[in-house]
Amino acid sequence: MTDIPTPAAASARADSVHVAPAPAQRALALHRDLTRVWRNDRGLWGQITAVNHTTLGLRFMGTALVFFAIGGILSMLIRAQLATHQGAFLDTALYNQIFTMHGSIMMFLFAIPMLEGLGIWLLPKLLGTRDMAFPRLTALGYWCYLFGGLIMLTALLFGVAPHDGWFMYTPLSDATHSPGINADVWLLGVTFVEISAVAAAVEITVTILRQRAPGMKLTEMPLFAWYMLGTSAMMLVGFPPLIAGSVLLELERAFGWPFFDPTRGGDPLLWQHLFWLFGHPEVYIIFLPAAGVMSMIIPVMCRTTILGYGAIVAAILALVFLSFGLWVHHMFTVGIPHMALAFFSAASVLVAVPTAVQVFAWIGTMWKGHPQLHLPMYHICGFFLTFVMGGLTGVMLAIVPFNWQAHDTAFVTAHLHYVLIGGFVFPMMAAATYWLPLITGKARIRGVGEAAFWVILLGFHGTFFIMHLTGLMGMPRRIDVYPDNPEWVWLNLTSSIFSFVLTIGFAMFVLDLILQATLGQRTRRDPWDAPTLDWAMPVPSPSYNFASLPISRHLGQSARDAVLSLARGEGALAGAARGRRELLVTSVGVARPHHVAILPGNTALPLYLSASIGVFVLMMLAGQYRLAALALVPVGALIWVWARGMAPAGDLRAVEVAPNLNLPVHHCAQHSLARTGLAAVLVADGTLFVSLLFGVAFLSVVTPATPPPAAGADTVTSLVGLGVIGIALVLAALVGRLNTRSAAALGLGANLLALAALLWLAFSQMDDPTAHARDALRAAVAGYVGLHMLVAAAMAAFVLDQFRRGEITPQTQGALGAWQMWQHFTTAVALLAALVLIAQVGVS
Amino acid sequence: MRWLALLISGPMLWAFLFSLIYALHGWACAGGSGPEGLDGGARMLLIGVWVLGLIAFIPLLRLAPSGQERHQRLPRMAVWIGLAATIVTLFPVTVITSC
Numbered sequence: 005m006t007d008i009p010t011p012a013a014a015s016a017r018a019d020s021v022h023v024a025p026a027p028a029q030r031a032l033a034l035h036r037d038l039t040r041v042w043r044n045d046r047g048l049w050g051q052i053t054a055v056n057h058t059t060l061g062l063r064f065m066g067t068a069l070v071f072f073a074i075g076g077i078l079s080m081l082i083r084a085q086l087a088t089h090q091g092a093f094l095d096t097a098l099y100n101q102i103f104t105m106h107g108s109i110m111m112f113l114f115a116i117p118m119l120e121g122l123g124i125w126l127l128p129k130l131l132g133t134r135d136m137a138f139p140r141l142t143a144l145g146y147w148c149y150l151f152g153g154l155i156m157l158t159a160l161l162f163g164v165a166p167h168d169g170w171f172m173y174t175p176l177s178d179a180t181h182s183p184g185i186n187a188d189v190w191l192l193g194v195t196f197v198e199i200s201a202v203a204a205a206v207e208i209t210v211t212i213l214r215q216r217a218p219g220m221k222l223t224e225m226p227l228f229a230w231y232m233l234g235t236s237a238m239m240l241v242g243f244p245p246l247i248a249g250s251v252l253l254e255l256e257r258a259f260g261w262p263f264f265d266p267t268r269g270g271d272p273l274l275w276q277h278l279f280w281l282f283g284h285p286e287v288y289i290i291f292l293p294a295a296g297v298m299s300m301i302i303p304v305m306c307r308t309t310i311l312g313y314g315a316i317v318a319a320i321l322a323l324v325f326l327s328f329g330l331w332v333h334h335m336f337t338v339g340i341p342h343m344a345l346a347f348f349s350a351a352s353v354l355v356a357v358p359t360a361v362q363v364f365a366w367i368g369t370m371w372k373g374h375p376q377l378h379l380p381m382y383h384i385c386g387f388f389l390t391f392v393m394g395g396l397t398g399v400m401l402a403i404v405p406f407n408w409q410a411h412d413t414a415f416v417t418a419h420l421h422y423v424l425i426g427g428f429v430f431p432m433m434a435a436a437t438y439w440l441p442l443i444t445g446k447a448r449i450r451g452v453g454e455a456a457f458w459v460i461l462l463g464f465h466g467t468f469f470i471m472h473l474t475g476l477m478g479m480p481r482r483i484d485v486y487p488d489n490p491e492w493v494w495l496n497l498t499s500s501i502f503s504f505v506l507t508i509g510f511a512m513f514v515l516d517l518i519l520q521a522t523l524g525q526r527t528r529r530d531p532w533d534a535p536t537l538d539w540a541m542p543v544p545s546p547s548y549n550f551a552s553l554p555i556s557r558h559l560g561q562s563a564r565d566a567v568l569s570l571a572r573g574e575g576a577l578a579g580a581a582r583g584r585r586e587l588l589v590t591s592v593g594v595a596r597p598h599h600v601a602i603l604p605g606n607t608a609l610p611l612y613l614s615a616s617i618g619v620f621v622l623m624m625l626a627g628q629y630r631l632a633a634l635a636l637v638p639v640g641a642l643i644w645v646w647a648r649g650m651a652p653a654g655d656l657r658a659v660e661v662a663p664n665l666n667l668p669v670h671h672c673a674q675h676s677l678a679r680t681g682l683a684a685v686l687v688a689d690g691t692l693f694v695s696l697l698f699g700v701a702f703l704s705v706v707t708p709a710t711p712p713p714a715a716g717a718d719t720v721t722s723l724v725g726l727g728v729i730g731i732a733l734v735l736a737a738l739v740g741r742l743n744t745r746s747a748a749a750l751g752l753g754a755n756l757l758a759l760a761a762l763l764w765l766a767f768s769q770m771d772d773p774t775a776h777a778r779d780a781l782r783a784a785v786a787g788y789v790g791l792h793m794l795v796a797a798a799m800a801a802f803v804l805d806q807f808r809r810g811e812i813t814p815q816t817q818g819a820l821g822a823w824q825m826w827q828h829f830t831t832a833v834a835l836l837a838a839l840v841l842i843a844q845v846g847v848s
Numbered sequence: 849m850r851w852l853a854l855l856i857s858g859p860m861l862w863a864f865l866f867s868l869i870y871a872l873h874g875w876a877c878a879g880g881s882g883p884e885g886l887d888g889g890a891r892m893l894l895i896g897v898w899v900l901g902l903i904a905f906i907p908l909l910r911l912a913p914s915g916q917e918r919h920q921r922l923p924r925m926a927v928w929i930g931l932a933a934t935i936v937t938l939f940p941v942t943v944i945t946s947c
């Protein structure tokens with residue numbers, strides 16, 4: 005193989021962040037020390053308490069693969085039913101459950117967790133660090149994903165699975181038309197799983213921004229990290245509208261608050277807006293990591309560097325933003341004003357440009373390099389063929405008149421599978437075949453993988469190309485029989501036969517992975533001669549990734565050259581001399597060393613916390629709402645215990661990171677990872693709030709008026725109540741800055757006073773939320789603000805407790821900074837909510 | 849951080865204008881203007897906001913660093929992306945009159 009120039013070569017001349025290399029040590033001794041500190045505990049308990057990113061990343065991906073298989077089996081049932089025009093294999097009710105569960109499993113339990121798993125497993129290795137920023141959060145995310153997924157699967161086994169389609173349109177999914185628990189399973193199960201998505205997004209954002217190897221500038225980091233940064237930003241902003249929608253719909257189903265009921269001032273279209281505000285970016289959330297994989301693998305397979313790094317970053321940026329301006333193109337047929345149709349149609353066509361920029365950059369990279377047809381490259385070619393076709397039918401569907409013809413037909417099903425399987429499954433197969441040596445330490449056995457690829461390609465196009473035609477001939481999606489249209493039979497039968505070919509292909513692919521893991525021969529380090537840091541470590545990768553963390557000089561070398569030097573401890577923070585998990589935190593832009601973070605060790609706390617959230621979800625499903633409220637008590641208690649685990653303890657002295665470079669530990673540092681993490685959480689939280697306000701605006705302005713009953717509130721009393729809340733919260737925000745024990749006590753009191761005033765207002769002044777959507781939304785906004793006050797009060801109490809324990813000193817801040825940030829946010833949203841409420845009263 | 853803020857400023861401005869004009873058009877279509885068309889005042893408002901939005905890109909373009917290094921080029925490209933998106937996705941305010 006010819007050598008590949010290192011993409012990060014430029015950072016060798018990094019002007020700013022020179023970290024001196026440490027003297028070499030005995031690699032084996034370092035390895036033993038680090039393994040002792042970073043490895044999982046032994047046995048099954050060790051699996052339960054694991055927080056390590058390698059273990060959890062693989063576990064995420066393995067579990068996602070199992071869900072893919074289950075979703076795949078469901079799709080076989082669908083295809084078996086559709087093979088003839090009067091299939092009696094499934095009845096309509098079961099068919100509805102099966103296609104809904106197929107779509108929901110593939111989107112929420114396969115694609116999203118798979119990309120999270122890949123990010124969690126790969127990013128620390130690629131960026132030159134030892135773990136994700138918040139390992140316990142990684143574990144919490146995994147358990148929430150698993151439990152949420154199991155709830156949905158159990159529902160399927162008992163015949164009470166969701167049956168309203170993967171986008172759960174109201175009124176189909178409201179309590180009148182979907183009376184059982186089927187829709188609740190979706191709303192609660194998916195929301196439970198989304199905890200893991202938001203957790204992963206927070207972690208990924210913080211890890212990329214703050215944990216890059218010293219000297220790895222943002223503008224020089226591997227492209228996969230840019231893609232994941234874009235993805236996680238989109239997840240932070242994209243998931244909250246769905247969470248908001250799901251919570252509102254569940255409130256409507258459980259308590260009769262009529263957000264989506266037109267007879268009481270609601271609007272089913274509000275659900276569609278909230279769903280697609282998430283749903284369309286979701287497609288790009290799935291696509292971007294896959295594109296990141298392409299940008300990593302293509303240059304290596306072609307023995308060159310990526311063409312147009314800057315253009316690709318710009319394309320990512322464009323996609324991240326533009327994808328939020330497309331959601332209405334899923335609603336072109338619902339009677340949207342013409343001008344809005346034009347906005348969204350134009351945006352939908354425009355979004356093809358950044359996608360094309362990437363495709364051309366990849367083609368250009370292949371052109372300038374020397375492509376070698378290894379197995380990952382097969383799947384990359386599969387991607388090109390399939391995804392480009394999906395993109396073209398996408399542009400067709402973006403044109404409004406065509407959309408009106410093809411909407412809700414099999415043409416759309418074909419399009420979405422071309423995009424999802426072409427744009428995600430093929431790149432993931434490329435990723436699996438590319439990185440498997442790093443996971444297993446084994447080389448692959450030739451033959452099976454190549455055969456699997458051809459069978460998959462044939463099976464896929466045989467199944468789905470034909471569905472374009474079936475769709476153009478008018479076959480709607482989501483129908484289980486078509487007795488009056490025998491002309492569709494031969495097309496459907498062909499699709500069904502090829503879908504079984506496709507399944508055989510996937511089975512062969514998995515067989516190839518198993519064969520490699522079990523029978524493959526040991527592989528050498530960096531088998532692809534790749535330049536990036538993920539290969540600058542032993543294979544299979546150790547739990548700690550790097551015996552010493554890469555510094556500028558390693559970024560300028562090929563992975564193979566860097567690996568020995570890193571193993572001998574010539575990088576930063578070598579070994580584990582202090583017997584604790586440590587990693588280096590750097591600045592956002594140029595990755596200047598900032599402080600040393602001490603990570604938590606193995607713990608079962610994430611399991612306990614997610615299990616207690618699971619109890620809450622199950623109580624809600626069972627309709628036991630009082631018990632559900634009670635179930636939140638252990639959730640709160642465990643979060644307190646979790647936070648206690650972050651309190652300053654042990655040796656807080658500065659750490660020698662490299663010769664002549666001593667850095668403080670995170671308890672004594674100003675801008676810790678937790679602070680960046682909280683900022684990311686607040687971005688998501690703020691989006692949730694904006695989604696609620698969108699609901700208020702939408703129902704106040706757009707929805708045809710079903711006049712609300714006369715308001716029973718007394719204006720003066722309400723204004724006094726709002727005034728008390730405002731003053732108390734502003735006071736809490738101001739005293740937070742004082743950094744004293746009495747200020748924390750005052751903050752606690754002020755939050756409790758505000759909460760009491762809100763409760764008093766809610767019970768004495770607010771109208772019955774079941775009467776009209778306006779009142780329901782007011783109650784929802786009040787609930788949101790109240791919850792934030794409660795958390796702010798708990799944080800103030802926590803800080804007070806830290807003062808009492810002597811954990812807050814001039815050197816250590818404890819949770820003070822976090823409380824201040826939260827308090828400011830709470831005060832801001834409360835004031836904004838009050839303003840909107842007053843404006844709404846004014847308008848009406 | 850400042851660099852990142854600069855990087856997203858252009859697309860953020862697009863997102864803001866897109867939301868604002870979408871909201872204003874919804875408001876205009878819901879009240880007053882019938883399904884056959886937006887009234888003159890509403891159209892002028894939409895076009896005015898769009899034009900003002902385009903003008904707001906000028907300071908951003910000035911703020912973007914000059915130079916050919918990657919960290920200088922990227923924020924510049926990002927502002928142009930925001931501007932192009934504002935032109936393409938919102939120009940319908942000038943040609944479409946119906947609700």
Ligand code: HEM
Nearest residue numbers: 076079082103104107110115169170417424481482483503
């Ligand atoms: C393994 C091969 C697959 C086959 C044979 C297959 C087949 C199908 C078929 C026939 C339908 C239409 C059901 C109907 O309208 O009645 C469907 C729907 C769907 N599929 Fe797949 N699919 C496969 C993989 C995937 C993957 C990998 C994803 C996503 C990552 C996916 C996502 C969806 C979604 C979102 C729907 C729409 C469900 C709904 O209408 O609510 N599928 N699939």
